[in-house]
Amino acid sequence: MTHLQHMQPFLRKTPFHDRLAALCHANDWIRWMGFMAPNRFDSVQLEYFAIRNGATLFDISPLIKYRIQGREAARFVDHLVTRDVTKVKPMQVFYTAWCDDDGRMVEEGTLFRLAENDFILNAALHQYAWLKETAYGFDVAIDEVTDDFCGLALQGPMSRHVLQALGVQGIEALPHFGLLETAVDGRWMRIDRAGYTGDLGYEVWVNPQDALWLWDTLLRVGEPYKIAPMGSAALNIARIEAGFILVDVDYLAANYAVRPTQRESPYECGIGWTVNLKKDAYFVGKRALRREKEQGLSRHVLIGLEIEGRKPAAGSFIYAQQRGKKEIGLTTSAIWSPTLKKNIAYARVPSAYAKPGTQMWIEIWYPKEMKIERSMVRCWATNRMFYDPPRKKS
Amino acid sequence: MTPAYDAIVIGGGHNGLTAAAYLGKAGLRTLVLEAAEGFGGAAVTREFAPGVRVSAVAHLLHGLHPRIVADLQLERHGLTYAARGIATAALLPGAQRLDIGGDAASTRASLNQFSARDADAYPKVMARLIRQASALGVMLARTPPRPDLAANDWQGKIGLGLLALHMRRLGRKDMLELTRILAMNSADLANDYFESDALKGLLAFESVFGLFLGPRSPSTVYNLLYRLAGFSRHGLGSLHLPAGGMGSVTAALAAACRAFKVKLRSNASVARILMVGDCARGVILENGEEIGASIVLSSADPAHSLLTLVGPEHLDTNFAQRMRHLRMNGCSAKIHLALDGLPESWRSGPARMIVAPSSDYVERAYDDAKYGRVSAAPALEIVIPTLHDDSLAPAGSHVVSIMAQFSPYKLRGTSPDQARQQILDRTLAVLAAHAPDLPKRIRATEVLTPHDLESQFRLTGGQWHHGEITLDQVFLLRPAGGYQQYRSPVPGLWFCGAGAHPGGHVTGLPGANAAREALRHRTDWSRP
Numbered sequence: 001m002t003h004l005q006h007m008q009p010f011l012r013k014t015p016f017h018d019r020l021a022a023l024c025h026a027n028d029w030i031r032w033m034g035f036m037a038p039n040r041f042d043s044v045q046l047e048y049f050a051i052r053n054g055a056t057l058f059d060i061s062p063l064i065k066y067r068i069q070g071r072e073a074a075r076f077v078d079h080l081v082t083r084d085v086t087k088v089k090p091m092q093v094f095y096t097a098w099c100d101d102d103g104r105m106v107e108e109g110t111l112f113r114l115a116e117n118d119f120i121l122n123a124a125l126h127q128y129a130w131l132k133e134t135a136y137g138f139d140v141a142i143d144e145v146t147d148d149f150c151g152l153a154l155q156g157p158m159s160r161h162v163l164q165a166l167g168v169q170g171i172e173a174l175p176h177f178g179l180l181e182t183a184v185d186g187r188w189m190r191i192d193r194a195g196y197t198g199d200l201g202y203e204v205w206v207n208p209q210d211a212l213w214l215w216d217t218l219l220r221v222g223e224p225y226k227i228a229p230m231g232s233a234a235l236n237i238a239r240i241e242a243g244f245i246l247v248d249v250d251y252l253a254a255n256y257a258v259r260p261t262q263r264e265s266p267y268e269c270g271i272g273w274t275v276n277l278k279k280d281a282y283f284v285g286k287r288a289l290r291r292e293k294e295q296g297l298s299r300h301v302l303i304g305l306e307i308e309g310r311k312p313a314a315g316s317f318i319y320a321q322q323r324g325k326k327e328i329g330l331t332t333s334a335i336w337s338p339t340l341k342k343n344i345a346y347a348r349v350p351s352a353y354a355k356p357g358t359q360m361w362i363e364i365w366y367p368k369e370m371k372i373e374r375s376m377v378r379c380w381a382t383n384r385m386f387y388d389p390p391r392k393k394s
Numbered sequence: 395m396t397p398a399y400d401a402i403v404i405g406g407g408h409n410g411l412t413a414a415a416y417l418g419k420a421g422l423r424t425l426v427l428e429a430a431e432g433f434g435g436a437a438v439t440r441e442f443a444p445g446v447r448v449s450a451v452a453h454l455l456h457g458l459h460p461r462i463v464a465d466l467q468l469e470r471h472g473l474t475y476a477a478r479g480i481a482t483a484a485l486l487p488g489a490q491r492l493d494i495g496g497d498a499a500s501t502r503a504s505l506n507q508f509s510a511r512d513a514d515a516y517p518k519v520m521a522r523l524i525r526q527a528s529a530l531g532v533m534l535a536r537t538p539p540r541p542d543l544a545a546n547d548w549q550g551k552i553g554l555g556l557l558a559l560h561m562r563r564l565g566r567k568d569m570l571e572l573t574r575i576l577a578m579n580s581a582d583l584a585n586d587y588f589e590s591d592a593l594k595g596l597l598a599f600e601s602v603f604g605l606f607l608g609p610r611s612p613s614t615v616y617n618l619l620y621r622l623a624g625f626s627r628h629g630l631g632s633l634h635l636p637a638g639g640m641g642s643v644t645a646a647l648a649a650a651c652r653a654f655k656v657k658l659r660s661n662a663s664v665a666r667i668l669m670v671g672d673c674a675r676g677v678i679l680e681n682g683e684e685i686g687a688s689i690v691l692s693s694a695d696p697a698h699s700l701l702t703l704v705g706p707e708h709l710d711t712n713f714a715q716r717m718r719h720l721r722m723n724g725c726s727a728k729i730h731l732a733l734d735g736l737p738e739s740w741r742s743g744p745a746r747m748i749v750a751p752s753s754d755y756v757e758r759a760y761d762d763a764k765y766g767r768v769s770a771a772p773a774l775e776i777v778i779p780t781l782h783d784d785s786l787a788p789a790g791s792h793v794v795s796i797m798a799q800f801s802p803y804k805l806r807g808t809s810p811d812q813a814r815q816q817i818l819d820r821t822l823a824v825l826a827a828h829a830p831d832l833p834k835r836i837r838a839t840e841v842l843t844p845h846d847l848e849s850q851f852r853l854t855g856g857q858w859h860h861g862e863i864t865l866d867q868v869f870l871l872r873p874a875g876g877y878q879q880y881r882s883p884v885p886g887l888w889f890c891g892a893g894a895h896p897g898g899h900v901t902g903l904p905g906a907n908a909a910r911e912a913l914r915h916r917t918d919w920s921r922p
Contacts (some may be wrong), residue, residue, distance in 0.1 A: 079707050101710035133715050137706030282672050282708045
């Protein structure tokens with residue numbers, strides 16, 4: 001029956017799956033790195049507003065996690081990533097890019113520094129081969145630990161209250177990008193204060209056998225705070241409002257690009273702030289990135305756009321003039337922002353157009369009554385972080 | 395702070411010394427650091443038995459570029475030849491011999507014993523191969539261009555133009571033939587041109603010389619052409635024996651260095667390249683001493699220079715991977731014999747003999763090596779320098795210097811010590827078949843396996859060429875694509891050894907080319 005092997009179900013289920021499936025009334029799933037993940041449980045709108053007004057649970061177990069330990073783990077991570085790891089203290093989380101030889105992004109993500117020489121790298125794509133190649137000559141051990149623990153993103157203005165109700169000691173004092181390990185009911189728990197929503201929020205990691213307990217307990221203690229499960233469709237709206245880029249949508253991972261020119265640098269992806277050319281250590285791509293920075297070789301930059309009207313504008317061309325002949329850029333992610341009541345998008349434009357307030361024109365094609373219509377409307381460059389409430393960091 | 399030197403050259407072999415001499419000639423304050431007691435690297439003469447000296451690794455000279463000889467006035471600095479235009483004899487079973495490379499008539503007569511057709515074809519084939527090698531050879535003393543034509547400066551474009559011009563000047567037939575044979579294997583080439591096993595075997599041996607490949611492996615024709623370029627106007631034109639052994643070549647280079655006020659330091663092993671920020675700014679010696687310089691040129695192999703002396707923490711991932719995967723398989727052992735007089739059949743010369751009676755013989759020798767064994771019947775290049783040079787051994791004694799292929803670096807089920815004994819025993823067994831009176835004349839022996847070449851001459855993997863001469867590791871790709879212009883990815887560090895274009899053999903060209911590039915870019919030495 002070898003010819004039918006591909007007909008066997010192969011998507012994996014996370015330790016939370018039984019609870020997700022029971023509540024996934026829309027039966028709307030996506031495939032996330034080999035796992036089944038809910039796209040929406042019922043209503044995207046309700047799930048989205050729960051992020052901004054209450055608290056939400058989102059299963060982040062499919063994130064690929066690597067444990068990096070050993071005598072030279074800190075030196076290795078400093079060589080791997082663009083940020084200065086020496087400035088990150090133990091029990092801190094940091095967001096960074098990591099690049100290939102040419103300074104093009106292999107990926108970006110968060111790293112947990114658990115101890116001086118003990119890190120966890122969270123990646124959206126498989127990185128083992130790249131990590132092993134880069135680790136040549138360093139005394140480190142790299143292991144994929146994706147299945148060793150599972151996690152829920154608990155995000156929203158009420159999320160801290162939920163964790164207090166759960167009985168997590170010291171959660172009030174946990175700063176933005178802080179990390180703590182604790183136990184509740186004798187169950188090990190690691191909590192970081194980070195997320196993908198741009199709101200106040202946490203990620204709660206437990207051992208797989210405690211997954212259902214965590215889900216049930218959070219829903220029970222969070223009930224007064226309007227806690228709700230959330231799928232990736234709602235998360236996508238929140239992450240675009242928050243200015244977070246997504247691999248394969250806003251940029252192509254360097255090792256997955258078919259054509260070398262499709263690879264993008266952190267400067268081009270609008271996360272140039274993660275590149276520290278002044279740090280002591282050499283990191284992969286540093287020479288290329290220095291050259292790009294000093295010689296102004298960036299081809300474009302990913303900016304935020306505010307667009308006239310309400311038509312969603314993903315994959316739309318941008319022009320300098322209304323009757324523009326030559327497109328200057330292209331949008332990647334785009335949504336109607338329910339909180340800001342604005343039509344927003346990310347766009348790749350030459351850096352000359354990146355200054356906030358710069359007016360450009362965008363050509364949007366949209367379906368209307370069985371026809372495709374075109375509109376050419378104005379749009380303005382803006383900070384990509386459209387929504388940044390003070391509670392995120394307070 | 396001004397560093398003590400403008401340039402430090404790591405390694406005092408022929409390429410390091412050549413680079414240093416050119417830098418010194420241009421007025422740079424230059425220091426050469428050599429780990430060993432004396433200079434010369436793999437081109438040295440050393441004593442291996444009381445009163446008996448031999449060229450320890452390389453033992454014949456053919457590729458030394460005439461321009462380097464002239465520029466550095468090497469003949470004024472003591473380079474003389476004990477013999478020029480050494481002929482070759484192929485030793486064949488049944489006491490037969492094929493004599494090549496004397497005068498045309500005797501070569502023809504000798505070939506006639508085996509094949510009248512080959513006797514006819516041989517001079518034409520060799521002339522054509524040398525014409526083709528010579529056309530490619532215009533790039534030997536030039537910096538490889540960038541693959542993107544527009545990215546080249548005028549000198550790069552001239553280089554490409556010259557190459558194109560010489561290709562055209564070969565004529566349609568020769569140029570087409572060159573494109574046909576360039577990536578081919580030499581066994582097929584030999585079948586195309588010749589019919590006698592004796593001549594095919596000789597061609598097979600010449601084309602796998604120094605390669606961890608058999609005559610049926612692709613790219614072996616390229617190795618042959620690369621060697622033959624030295625027999626054109628891009629080299630000495632024929633095989634030469636320097637008076638006093640190969641050490642006299644490097645002694646002349648060292649003398650040239652001194653004349654140009656280059657400082658030479660031996661017993662100075664470099665432990666690390668000194669990195670300041672992300673730039674190479676000098677070296678740190680094994681004894682902890684730091685010496686600063688504006689640039690560092692390393693004539694060590696690129697993998698050692700970057701992975702050990704610089705360290706992977708200063709390198710990009712894919713590049714470091716490329717350096718780790720450079721093919722550097724040592725495959726030849728060097729065997730030295732001190733004799734109380736020559737076997738009878740060898741007394742009349744010539745000073746170079748080859749044991750490779752057929753393509754199959756060489757291929758089978760490689761088959762053993764491919765699977766990690768010393769060849770049961772090795773192919774041999776036998777050089778008797780004392781036929782022309784009596785300075786190497788006491789009167790009446792002789793030295794035989796043998797390059798034995800294959801004695802692989804990567805052994806399976808054999809220890810390096812066992813391999814050393816095996817290659818000696820098997821080489822002597824092969825020799826005894828041709829010269830039965832040899833064993834009783836042997837007074838002393840020395841065997842240098844690839845492991846010994848690595849430990850005594852710092853040749854990684856025992857590979858003389860700092861990376862095998864195959865199409866994927868030459869020209870634009872030597873030592874790696876994008877770094878063929880002698881500038882390493884580490885700002886301030888330059889390649890000047892055989893691991894850079896054009897490659898191995900005692901040519902001086904990598905050193906000369908590297909020095910020229912470094913001098914040409916004085917204003918942006920540290921550009922990444």
